[in-house]
Ligand code: MF3
């Protein structure tokens with residue numbers, strides 16, 4: 001790596017001199033690297049201006065999810081949710097990030113019951129009383145990306161499904177307690193995994209969270225079955241999602257061969273997921289989108 005002089009402009013494009021910006025930060029990073037830690041590249045450390053842009057994107061992302069929350073109910077199709085996401089996102093001058101992303105055909109992912117994630121909205125999927133559904137909204141606004149998802153219970157839902165949804169939501173708070181600068185992503189991953197296990201559930205291993213902000217999916221890949229003290233070091237300016245997929249039964253999953261996207265639980269039991277977007281700050285974290 002190229003060594004910056006103390007009076008050079010910082011690599012983060014803040015316009016400040018290196019010595020007044022990320023110079024001591026880099027020394028600390030190098031120290032962790034020497035001790036064998038996985039450290040983030042400069043590319044995924046956001047400066048104040050980028051963070052502000054990403055915050056604006058998150059506002060649109062949250063507003064779209066709020067819009068869905070007010071309307072979702074028994075009898076509507078997931079295609080209708082897709083239309084609402086498209087209309088509300090574009091009305092707010094955003095772009096739905098999933099649309100045409102690696103060939104994804106719709107503006108949002110809708111995953112019902114035993115669908116784990118990446119469900120494709122369809123006029124044939126009509127929400128029924130007792131269903132649980134994840135609506136995963138990802139937004140591009142002024143070039144910045146945001147990503148969060150919520151679960152909805154349709155009408156009266158069984159106690160066991162309600163508990164799955166509630167425990168999965170609580171797992172985010174458990175994970176968040178571990179988000180701090182100079183901690184490890186594995187601290188968060190293990191906390192979530194332990195909490196899910198204590199509640200009799202399993203956590204999906206193959207699909208995780210991700211860095212986000214300047215692109216839809218950036219480094220790091222984020223596991224929720226990782227171990228304390230492992231995985232990437234968390235540092236101020238890093239932004240990633242916490243989005244565990246928690247299964248009522250086994251953690252085994254498969255992808256629909258016909259559509260190439262929808263992920264299901266192998267045993268047909270329900271799965272739940274909530275997703276938030278988190279910024280690591282100087283003294284902890286900020287929830288940017290939820
Ligand atoms: N929103 C998903 C995530 O949390 C990604 C969906 S990719 C798509 O990472 F193409 F299916 F939209």
Ligand code: CO
Pocket residue numbers: 147209210241243275
């Ligand atoms: Co995500």
